[in-house]
Amino acid sequence: MESSSERTAVRPVSTVPPQSPPPPGPDDDGEPAPPARDEPRRWSRVSVAALTATAVVLVCALVTHLGMIFLSVAPPNALSVEHGDAVDAYVQPEFGQDWKLFAPNPMQRNEAVGARVNTLAADGRPHASEWINLTDRDIETIRGNPAPSHADQNMLRRAWDAYIATHSVTDDRPKGVRGTMTGDYLKRVVLQRIGRTLNGERIVSLQVGGRFTMVDPPAWSSEQPSDTTDYRLLPWWKVTDQDYRSL
Amino acid sequence: MTTPTATATAAPPATPTATRPAERLARLLAAITSVRAPYQAAVFRIGLSGVALAFLLREWPNRHVLYGVRSPLSFDLAQVLIREERTFTVLAWGNGGLWFETVYAATIAAALAVLLGWRTRGTSVLLMAGVLSVINRNTLVGDGGDNVVRIMVIYLVFTRCAQVWSLDARRARRRPKLPGLDPVGPFLWVAALAVLVPLSAHPTRGWALAFWTLWAVQGLWYAANRWFPRHEARAVLDAAASMLHNCAMLVIAAQVCLIYATAGWYKIQGSRWQEGSALYYALHLDYFAPWPALSGFLAGSTLTVLALSYLTVMVQVAFPFTLANRKVKNVLLFAMIAEHLGIAVVLGIPFLSLAMVVCDAVFLPTAFLIALGARCGRLTARLRPPALAGRAAPRADRVSS
Numbered sequence: 001m002e003s004s005s006e007r008t009a010v011r012p013v014s015t016v017p018p019q020s021p022p023p024p025g026p027d028d029d030g031e032p033a034p035p036a037r038d039e040p041r042r043w044s045r046v047s048v049a050a051l052t053a054t055a056v057v058l059v060c061a062l063v064t065h066l067g068m069i070f071l072s073v074a075p076p077n078a079l080s081v082e083h084g085d086a087v088d089a090y091v092q093p094e095f096g097q098d099w100k101l102f103a104p105n106p107m108q109r110n111e112a113v114g115a116r117v118n119t120l121a122a123d124g125r126p127h128a129s130e131w132i133n134l135t136d137r138d139i140e141t142i143r144g145n146p147a148p149s150h151a152d153q154n155m156l157r158r159a160w161d162a163y164i165a166t167h168s169v170t171d172d173r174p175k176g177v178r179g180t181m182t183g184d185y186l187k188r189v190v191l192q193r194i195g196r197t198l199n200g201e202r203i204v205s206l207q208v209g210g211r212f213t214m215v216d217p218p219a220w221s222s223e224q225p226s227d228t229t230d231y232r233l234l235p236w237w238k239v240t241d242q243d244y245r246s247l
Numbered sequence: 248m249t250t251p252t253a254t255a256t257a258a259p260p261a262t263p264t265a266t267r268p269a270e271r272l273a274r275l276l277a278a279i280t281s282v283r284a285p286y287q288a289a290v291f292r293i294g295l296s297g298v299a300l301a302f303l304l305r306e307w308p309n310r311h312v313l314y315g316v317r318s319p320l321s322f323d324l325a326q327v328l329i330r331e332e333r334t335f336t337v338l339a340w341g342n343g344g345l346w347f348e349t350v351y352a353a354t355i356a357a358a359l360a361v362l363l364g365w366r367t368r369g370t371s372v373l374l375m376a377g378v379l380s381v382i383n384r385n386t387l388v389g390d391g392g393d394n395v396v397r398i399m400v401i402y403l404v405f406t407r408c409a410q411v412w413s414l415d416a417r418r419a420r421r422r423p424k425l426p427g428l429d430p431v432g433p434f435l436w437v438a439a440l441a442v443l444v445p446l447s448a449h450p451t452r453g454w455a456l457a458f459w460t461l462w463a464v465q466g467l468w469y470a471a472n473r474w475f476p477r478h479e480a481r482a483v484l485d486a487a488a489s490m491l492h493n494c495a496m497l498v499i500a501a502q503v504c505l506i507y508a509t510a511g512w513y514k515i516q517g518s519r520w521q522e523g524s525a526l527y528y529a530l531h532l533d534y535f536a537p538w539p540a541l542s543g544f545l546a547g548s549t550l551t552v553l554a555l556s557y558l559t560v561m562v563q564v565a566f567p568f569t570l571a572n573r574k575v576k577n578v579l580l581f582a583m584i585a586e587h588l589g590i591a592v593v594l595g596i597p598f599l600s601l602a603m604v605v606c607d608a609v610f611l612p613t614a615f616l617i618a619l620g621a622r623c624g625r626l627t628a629r630l631r632p633p634a635l636a637g638r639a640a641p642r643a644d645r646v647s648s
């Protein structure tokens with residue numbers, strides 16, 4: 001049996017024409033009763049009308065759906081600017097999509113998110129900690145892992161991005177409800193990683209910061225490597241027990 | 248019907264008698280009411296549920312931190328996010344650990360069921376609800392892979408994806424004459440009420456209506472099979488379902504084209520893609536370098552970086568247009584699948600890459616898929632214990648002969 005199946009494996013395609021219809025029977029547990037394939041089925045007039053109407057409705061839905069999706073991913077244009085709200089209302093949230101992966105340009109800098117904390121010793125003396133590089137921990141976990149977890153690859157990175165996108169650069173004022181939410185979220189993401197105590201002392205306040213390092217241009221490029229590293233420091237946040245709820 | 252999905256079953260050949268309008272209408276109806284691309288739909292079903300299953304199992308140890316009770320996006324914060332984004336997730340209805348575990352486990356079970364093609368009509372809906380619930384509980388940890396899967400599971404519900412390579416198909420094959428004697432389907436249909444009725448008590452932004460509609464359609468189908476299996480209305484229902492499937496397959500194909508078109512055309516505008524150094528930068532991102540030595544080796548070769556950067560853009564931009572030519576399309580398809588598999592390893596984003604491979608697979612030629620299916624059939628037959636293999640072997644052979 002082994003050898004014969006090996007032989008048929010060489011050219012199984014030729015024996016089955018691609019036009020062969022699917023095996024009879026619907027995918028449900030219904031009765032197959034397929035119309036004869038070589039001779040088209042004779043439908044009654046009512047059925048023809050019903051099927052034609054169904055086809056028309058489906059084609060309209062198809063065109064509408066694809067048109068909306070197209071407008072949502074196309075650059076702002078005459079149609080989408082005028083009817084942006086309608087397009088959004090249709091597409092979001094179920095079909096919302098963003099395929100500008102690595103486009104128009106890939107990311108050219110590495111962002112490292114870190115944190116430092118103020119702790120309170122048992123005798124009441126305050127201590128300030130050094131910066132803790134949280135992104136380094138993520139990268140450590142990702143190294144050598146064929147399937148990195150979202151918890152290591154996305155959580156901190158995207159929490160930081162979400163915060164930056166929803167807060168003003170100058171005074172870290174949250175933009176709307178979403179801003180407040182992303183602020184609380186980033187704080188909890190960081191606190192989950194650091195824990196309640198540092199060196200046995202209770203954490204009372206926290207500062208999160210980002211460090212941006214440009215990737216050096218390739219050797220052949222005439223561009224000068226950037227010799228500066230950018231930082232963004234967020235304000236100090238008070239840390240209470242409430243922040244650790246169910247972390 | 249000019250997409251590759253039409254390659255699966257060709258329209259009945261036009262004969263000289265097809266000139267009469269009535270004849271032509273009949274042939275047109277026959278063409279659009281037969282299930283197109285059943286093998287592509289099946290490979291899409293298996294691939295998509297496989298990716299979802301692998302993802303859910305991979306995140307099993309981290310599920311509480313990502314989506315559950317230990318998430319930094321606490322239940323209250325999640326409520327804000329869900330309201331803002333207007334998303335659907337059943338995980339917004341309760342903060343209990345048991346509720347979360349139930350939903351997560353049910354989603355895994357649904358993914359497995361869809362993978363095997365077991366009661367696909369119902370389990371695909373369950374998979375959709377589960378995947379949306381998990382992903383939408385915390386969209387702030389997602390990436391492009393989640394985005395693809397989230398959209399495609401919705402489309403999957405509208406396809407007849409279990410016509411081949413499924414337990415449903417096997418059941419239909421084994422007792423084609425006794426459709427009324429299948430008690431499991433109707434039983435599950437009634438059991439679904441236990442989920443649907445409580446669901447309706449929650450605000451779902453129209454999702455409850457969608458679920459009830461799907462439930463009603465399934466009920467109509469069972470009723471038709473039970474009470475008027477020979478009536479033409481039953482055949483009309485069947486034909487309408489096939490038309491819906493054909494439309495869904497078209498939408499899936501068009502959606503994949505939109506993904507590539509967007510990704511490609513926006514890249515053309517980027518200076519790094521123009522100078523061919525984009526890949527160099529992508530390979531230097533810490534978060535996407537699980538194998539730094541490999542990334543460094545690739546990035547160190549200027550010619551490789553240039554060639555792969557240019558090829559990526561060319562292939563992505565060109566792909567939708569190559570659909571007009573089968574041979575060119577297949578060559579590009581091979582290149583894209585290979586590139587995605589490479590990206591999966593090098594950039595450490597296997598779920599995103601595999602989701603894209605699944606999307607690519609929708610365009611694979613039917614002959615290739617049939618050959619692949621036959622090979623898999625033989626492989627499983629060989630792996631089975633002899634007692635079972637004896638029964639399975641003829642089936643595998645039948646596919647290829």
